[in-house]
Amino acid sequence: MTHIKYLVAAVMLAGANIAGAEDGAAILQGQCASCHNLTGPAPATLQELWNRKGPDLFYAGLKYKAAWMEVWLQKPERIRPAGMFYPDHVKSDAEGGDEIDDSTLVAHPALPAPEAKAVTAALMELKGKAELVTAGAYTPGTLSRSSGEMLFDKFKGCLACHEIEPGYGGLSGPEVYTAGQRLQEDWLASYLRDPHAWDPKVFMPNKHINETDTRKFIDYFHLLSEEGAK
Ligand code: HEC
Ligand code: HEC
Structure with a gap:
């Protein structure tokens, strides 16, 4: 009985063996491209900057360390305290200073480990502006x-x-x-x-x-x- 359990587990693992850059590229297109620019160019006007939902990733392979990326994608933590576009996420506090309005900030989607690995491999191939x-x-x-x-x-x-x-x-x-x-x-x-x-x-x-x-x-x-x- 036990060996059948192991066999089933092994087959499931093989099925979930997403690790290549190709699988990662498909995930990027399907789940990430709505917020991240994967092809360039960067925003050229203030309007485009304001509309940008997430950091540009078309030079991710030049910018980020792969080891960090793979871990972060599984457990994303905020890097920009007031989100992508600061004026959208601050309100005035009692003293007239700026305060982050947390209710306007949403958590980043997290990926399971095999997908994080595949996506990292795909992102490392994006090298726009390498010159x-x-x-x-x-x-x-x-x-x-x-x-x-x-x-x-x-x-x-x-x-x-x-x-x-x-x-x-x-x-x-x-x-x-x-x-x-x-x-x-x-x-x-x-x-x-x-x-x-x-x-x-x-x-x-x-x-x-x-x-x-x-x-x-x-x-x-x-x-x-x-x-x-x-
Ligand atoms: C709803 C919009 C949205 C979606 C969908 C989204 N992201 Fe993001 N992403 C963001 C925002 C906003 C940030 C900036 C987070 C911060 O600074 O706290 C970010 C940050 C990142 C970062 C860190 C880079 C940096 O400089 O901050 C990576 C890597 C990343 N996203 C990859 C992905 C991947 C891969 C997917 C698809 C699985 C994805 N994102 C889906 C909005 C999104
Ligand atoms: C007026 C505000 C402002 C000042 C002053 C400023 N920065 Fe920045 N910095 C930014 C913004 C905005 C970004 C990019 C935001 C993004 O990618 O979402 C940035 C990006 C960066 C990055 C890339 C960070 C990352 O995680 O992608 C570094 C490093 C950096 N700045 C260092 C510096 C240094 C060093 C100085 C002083 C010489 C400086 N900054 C002065 C606003 C500022």
Whole structure:
């Protein structure tokens, strides 16, 4: 009796063996394309930016780390504290400041492990705008947490839009304390140099960051991730 149970289980496992990029591409088309741009181009007008429902994924294979992606897709947690388009998800609090209106934010769909693996494989093949990335552009350095913070907060004003730990920092951009785990270094180097080359209408200003500071920012993101804020 028991061996039949094992046999049935083995056959079921084989049937559920979705792991290839091809199966992942089908899932992307069927379940994800309504919110995510898989082919480009990025929004070219403010209206298009406002209508964007989820981050562009047509360069996912250059931007995200596969190991992070596979885990996140199974248990998605919010990365942008106030959603994709900040003004849609804040209300004024009693003191006249901004407060996130949680009731307007919906949970992201989660995938079972085999599908997350297949989708990750498919996303890693999407490499739009590859000409903007130089392989090996980032070389690791050493940086103290306080110099990173000075640069991020005082000198370049990044803290106004990004959280460096849960609950500390601006709310209109993605949290950066998980950026070290999430994002590929060579993509980051390119994005920090010129965010609008990737996303012409994004509210992230081009701060004309030089090569040295770019490396420092990426080192800083690594430090924040290692501290395991999440
Ligand atoms: C109803 C719209 C919607 C659908 C459907 C949807 N997503 Fe998303 N997705 C979003 C939003 C909004 C975010 C930003 C989440 C955040 O920042 O908290 C996001 C974020 C992501 C991210 C993280 C990338 C980043 O930079 O934040 C990945 C990867 C992703 N989605 C993949 C998928 C996949 C794969 C599917 C299909 C199985 C899918 N999404 C279906 C709206 C959607
Ligand atoms: C006015 C607000 C604003 C300022 C100031 C700002 N950013 Fe951003 N940043 C954004 C927005 C908006 C995005 C992209 C949003 C998206 O992908 O949904 C972004 C994206 C990023 C990303 C990619 C994050 C990701 O998870 O996809 C990094 C890294 C980043 N910013 C770092 C910086 C650094 C470093 C500075 C300072 C030099 C800075 N930002 C200043 C708003 C800002």
